[in-house]
Amino acid sequence: MNTNKAGRKVLSKNFDYSRRAGVGTPSYWLWCPNRSRRDLRNGVGILKEMQRAQARHARAQRQAQAAAYRHHQHLHREADRARKAAERASAANERERKRLYAEARNAEVAANNSDLQTRIEELDGLLLATLDVDDHIDFRRLRKSVNHPPFQPGPLGTPLSPPDWRRFEPPAPSGIGKLFGGQAKYQQHLAQAHHAFAQAQAQHAAAEAERQRRLALAYQGYQQDRAKVEAEIKAHNAEVDRFAGAVAAGDPAAVVDYFGMVLGNSVYPDDFPQHYRLAYVPESRQLVVEYHLPTLDVIPAVREYRYVKTRDEISTVARPAKEIRERYASIVSQVTLRTIHELFESDRAGLVETMVFNGIVDTTDPRTGTAVQPCLVTLRTTREVFTALTLRSVDPGACLQHLNASVSKRPEALAPVRPVLEFDMVDKRFIDEVDVLADLDQRPNLLRLTPGEFESLIQNLFAKMGLDAKQTRASRDGGVDCVAFDPRPIFGGKVVIQAKRYRNTVDVSSVRDLYGTLQNEGASKGILVTTSGYGPASYEFASGKPLELIDGSNLLYLLAEHAEVKARIDPTDLD
Numbered sequence: 161m162n163t164n165k166a167g168r169k170v171l172s173k174n175f176d177y178s179r180r181a182g183v184g185t186p187s188y189w190l191w192c193p194n195r196s197r198r199d200l201r202n203g204v205g206i207l208k209e210m211q212r213a214q215a216r217h218a219r220a221q222r223q224a225q226a227a228a229y230r231h232h233q234h235l236h237r238e239a240d241r242a243r244k245a246a247e248r249a250s251a252a253n254e255r256e257r258k259r260l261y262a263e264a265r266n267a268e269v270a271a272n273n274s275d276l277q278t279r280i281e282e283l284d285g286l287l288l289a290t291l292d293v294d295d296h297i298d299f300r301r302l303r304k305s306v307n308h309p310p311f312q313p314g315p316l317g318t319p320l321s322p323p324d325w326r327r328f329e330p331p332a333p334s335g336i337g338k339l340f341g342g343q344a345k346y347q348q349h350l351a352q353a354h355h356a357f358a359q360a361q362a363q364h365a366a367a368e369a370e371r372q373r374r375l376a377l378a379y380q381g382y383q384q385d386r387a388k389v390e391a392e393i394k395a396h397n398a399e400v401d402r403f404a405g406a407v408a409a410g411d412p413a414a415v416v417d418y419f420g421m422v423l424g425n426s427v428y429p430d431d432f433p434q435h436y437r438l439a440y441v442p443e444s445r446q447l448v449v450e451y452h453l454p455t456l457d458v459i460p461a462v463r464e465y466r467y468v469k470t471r472d473e474i475s476t477v478a479r480p481a482k483e484i485r486e487r488y489a490s491i492v493s494q495v496t497l498r499t500i501h502e503l504f505e506s507d508r509a510g511l512v513e514t515m516v517f518n519g520i521v522d523t524t525d526p527r528t529g530t531a532v533q534p535c536l537v538t539l540r541t542t543r544e545v546f547t548a549l550t551l552r553s554v555d556p557g558a559c560l561q562h563l564n565a566s567v568s569k570r571p572e573a574l575a576p577v578r579p580v581l582e583f584d585m586v587d588k589r590f591i592d593e594v595d596v597l598a599d600l601d602q603r604p605n606l607l608r609l610t611p612g613e614f615e616s617l618i619q620n621l622f623a624k625m626g627l628d629a630k631q632t633r634a635s636r637d638g639g640v641d642c643v644a645f646d647p648r649p650i651f652g653g654k655v656v657i658q659a660k661r662y663r664n665t666v667d668v669s670s671v672r673d674l675y676g677t678l679q680n681e682g683a684s685k686g687i688l689v690t691t692s693g694y695g696p697a698s699y700e701f702a703s704g705k706p707l708e709l710i711d712g713s714n715l716l717y718l719l720a721e722h723a724e725v726k727a728r729i730d731p732t733d734l735d
Contacts, residue, residue, distance in 0.1 A: 262469060269465045303396075323360035328360070440511075441586060445514060449516065450520060515543075520534065535578070538580050627645065658688050666698060
């Protein structure tokens with residue numbers, strides 16, 4: 161502490177006032193000899209205010225830092241909540257994805273099983289599917305009618321608009337124009353307008369004449385097209401009428417074509433072959449059908465599809481072999497009955513009284529790898545017997561037994577049966593794909609043979625076929641009787657043969673006589689051969705008996721195949 165001249169005590173310049181002020185303010189702020197005590201007090205107030213400001217600033221900084229920390233913590237908490245929510249959502253999405261994926265796989269399995277069920281129902285309903293369909297072909301619906309579209313000339317049909325004089329006529333002079341030579345100019349312009357109008361009229365007349373010429377040509381072309389269409393439709397309808405007449409007359413080729421159209425209209429699953437051969441024997445009113453059956457592959461080998469979730473795969477349950485065998489046998493039976501039904505139902509003219517059906521399979525022998533065509537079912541039936549059936553209620557397999565059909569015991573193994581009539585035994589004249597009429601006149605007519613020649617021919621034929629045939633007697637009815645022996649073990653034995661050189665259908669009494677002779681002779685088989693044919697009563701009587709009926713077409717085939725004799729049967733070539 162120091163004193164000034166007035167004896168007043170003053171603070172030393174080096175006095176640390178900060179101990180009193182509480183802050184580190186330099187002491188020269190207080191060493192002011194010319195300042196009053198009030199100024200000093202004001203300085204202290206300023207210092208205190210500065211201290212408070214600094215304290216507030218520090219407090220604000222701490223608060224800001226705390227707020228920033230809290231905000232930071234809040235963001236962390238929000239981020240953590242968002243992350244957990246995302247994890248929960250991701251887990252939920254994964255569960256949803258897995259659920260949807262499993263549903264998709266299950267839906268795929270359900271669709272596959274539905275397809276299997278549809279396929280099985282289709283196979284089980286092969287016969288029923290045709291019973292509500294009219295298989296008859298109405299020739300009237302095959303005819304076409306003329307339906308010409310109206311003549312459409314287009315722009316040529318609209319006359320050209322003539323020139324309008326108003327577009328050429330000059331305006332007439334008015335008022336004062338008449339006084340200053342306007343009339344003369346008007347007359348000059350009028351003359352020019354008349355000339356231009358005349359030229360326009362001439363051009364219009366020429367263009368209109370050209371339009372009418374082109375219109376006439378277009379109409380002439382339209383008429384020519386009409387005439388061409390009418391000629392084509394007329395030719396088509398004439399062909400339909402010719403075909404209908406040929407079918408009604410029983411022409412073999414036309415009958416085969418007609419029944420081929422019937423079978424062609426039959427709708428089967430896409431993997432069914434639907435191949436066939438037809439032959440018609442007018443003498444016996446007999447239709448021979450060789451129909452290709454489907455193979456075992458048409459039956460699905462899978463019985464059921466299942467989704468195994470743990471392995472994420474679709475597994476299959478195999479269809480039992482027994483079920484496949486039974487279903488295939490049912491398919492063979494259904495196709496047989498369905499085909500015969502469609503052919504008989506479509507024959508409203510009564511062209512067919514007897515039908516032979518041979519169901520074959522075009523496949524490969526797994527033992528040898530060679531192509532084979534085993535016959536799995538064969539039968540001969542008549543219209544009267546077959547149409548008496550109620551097909552909607554029958555069991556197909558039992559129905560074939562009722563019809564005395566010969567059915568393979570193991571169709572799935574392609575075990576064949578012997579056809580009641582080989583398709584190739586039908587006379588080639590009556591087979592759609594073969595034409596041997598060119599050398600028809602060069603072949604001997606069996607109806608012109610003498611009784612002795614005919615007897616020798618028949619005996620020679622069966623000898624060539626491996627039978628030991630002995631002629632016994634000649635009959636007065638143009639027939640010959642033979643007793644033959646089949647040397648084959650088990651299947652062989654005594655065979656009674658009767659042959660009749662007839663022009664008319666063999667009566668059923670002849671078949672009954674043959675059966676009586678067979679029983680009297682103790683023979684194992686009877687064969688009746690004729691140059692004509694048999695009626696349905698004969699086939700019905702022979703059904704289920706050891707009798708074989710060979711008509712004229714079969715005889716021609718056997719002669720050509722075994723005796724190398726190309727013959728013909730022509731009733732029109734008789735004196």
